[in-house]
């Protein structure tokens with residue numbers, strides 16, 4: 001699988017494995033560990049979690065049980081809204097403890113909370129200087145949030161993880177990030193997991209154009225969407241529990257979409273969010289606590 005080099009030189013596998021709501025939201029059990037171990041055995045080396053997913057322990061067990069050297073894995077976690085500001089150092093320490101790791105590869109601010117961004121980022125910069133994390137990044141940051149961070153950051157953000165799929169292409173924000181050498185990573189690339197309550201019939205994986213392209217290329221609809229991301233240089237972190245899905249999502253090398261096909265998929269955009277909107281999400285997020 002291809003590698004993306006972040007603006008600080010750290011390399012990240014372009015395809016990662018999303019871990020939100022494996023089994024169910026905030027489940028941290030043996031089934032979660034087994035699902036992640038299946039992904040590792042298929043070849044995934046990049047895993048995306050967050051304190052609020054409540055499954056860092058299960059990921060940590062999978063890492064240990066895999067027997068792989070730590071440096072062969074790329075692990076991302078995120079600081080939740082309620083733990084931003086001065087709480088960030090403790091939140092980071094608790095994530096490491098739950099994961100049973102000495103360091104993270106990437107640590108993100110999960111959602112922008114402009115009143116806390118400076119304090120949060122300065123704590124993260126200290127963790128970076130102490131080499132407890134190899135790269136710092138953002139999630140759900142709008143252009144205005146990135147402009148805010150640029151006014152004081154000594155360590156430049158390397159990455160912005162945003163909701164991105166054929167129904168929400170966020171072209172302006174993607175172009176802005178690319179111009180500033182901030183890697184774009186796509187969450188809910190297939191139209192979201194069980195946490196969102198969205199019906200399959202409403203997701204881009206069943207869109208007629210995507211299905212038609214899948215038939216033409218002899219692959220699955222999910223593979224078409226992921227390839228659309230990969231060919232345009234975006235990092236992508238699909239979540240899957242079914243073995244067929246875990247396998248298929250990893251097998252993206254044997255076909256290529258034409259420029260015209262990429263453009264057709266781009267044109268499916270309808271600015272439709274399956275998850276929270278950064279303009280308003282904080283109001284709901286602040287009611288959600290990170291489970292111990």
Ligand SMILES: NC(=O)c1ccc[n+]([C@@H]2O[C@H](COP(=O)([O-])OP(=O)(O)OC[C@H]3O[C@@H](n4cnc5c(N)ncnc54)[C@H](OP(=O)(O)O)[C@@H]3O)[C@@H](O)[C@H]2O)c1
Nearest residue numbers: 018019020187188189190191192193222238239241242245
């Ligand atoms: N930063 C943020 O705020 C944020 C927000 C949301 C998500 N995320 C991250 O992004 C990751 C991915 O997003 P997501 O979990 O919302 O959903 P997603 O990856 O868009 O979709 C997951 C759903 O698609 C199904 N699926 C997987 N592969 C498929 C395929 N090849 N064909 C058809 N269906 C397939 C899965 O089914 P099965 O599980 O049954 O196989 C599951 O129901 C998360 O796990 C998390 O790590 C970040």
